[in-house]
Amino acid sequence: MNLQNKVAVVTGGGSGLGRAASQALVDGGATVVIIDMNAKAGAKAVEELGANKAQFIQLDVSSGPDVEAAFDSITEDLGRVDICVNCAGIGIAAKTIDREGQPHNLDHYRKVIEVNLIGTFNISRCAAAAMARNEPDEKAEKGVIINTASIAAFDGQMGQVAYSATKGGIVGMTLPMARDLASQGIRVNTIAPGVMATPLMMSMPQPVQDGIVSNIPFPKRLGEPSEFGQLVTHIVENSYLNGETIRLDGGVRMQPR
DSSP: OOOTTOEEEEETTTSHHHHHHHHHHHHTTOEEEEEESOHHHHHHHHHHHOTTTEEEEEOOTTOHHHHHHHHHHHHHHHSOOOEEEEOOOOOOOBOSBOTTSOBOOHHHHHHHIIIIIIHHHHHHHHHHHHHTTSOOOTTSOOEEEEEEOOTHHHHOOTTBHHHHHHHHHHHHHHHHHHHHHGGGTEEEEEEEEOSBOOHHHHTSOHHHHHHHHTTOOSSOSOBOHHHHHHHHHHHHHOTTOOSOEEEESTTOOOOOO
């Protein structure tokens, strides 16, 4: 799919990987609607990207009625949705039982599921419904959905039981969603990033960063958010890429802790 004059929705687009994806899409000629809970970050992203190329909606991705209303508003305002990139997510550090033998807080576990897994599906289902109304392009495509998992889906570490479960769920729904939407000309793929140089990671002490990097085969560094953005645009533009989860991790396989 050609990016020129397309409309893309990016969740978590105010910062980190979502911000990098938004930049790459705008650079490629798309108009981006950023969905984020952080109003300050969303407004700053629109200012940096240009008000003529970006919009912001403050939204809880796990709310069914609110997401449905948001997509109605987007299609009414911009006429269509062609691309959806799901980057919104949260994480907690908690083991199944703690050092005192107390069980994992179930409400915390449920919250991570709500935002990461249900939120991703919620946005995807509404994006797909909007895309299905598009006229197919010269390659019979109507839309592209890109979800974000993590290498934690495969190599979850101690304390990542909730986060890994959500990311594994995103990987698990990639192929069936692609099969569901194939007849509509909508492709679905997932990116599973490794350890990326996001603001959260860069705020960690240097020895912690160095210890993480030491386990990465090559290149021996943190991944750049711009490299995530590059993969997003490649997936959009490569029409034969469908139903796939792609690791973006420098070949790392995470240790138990």
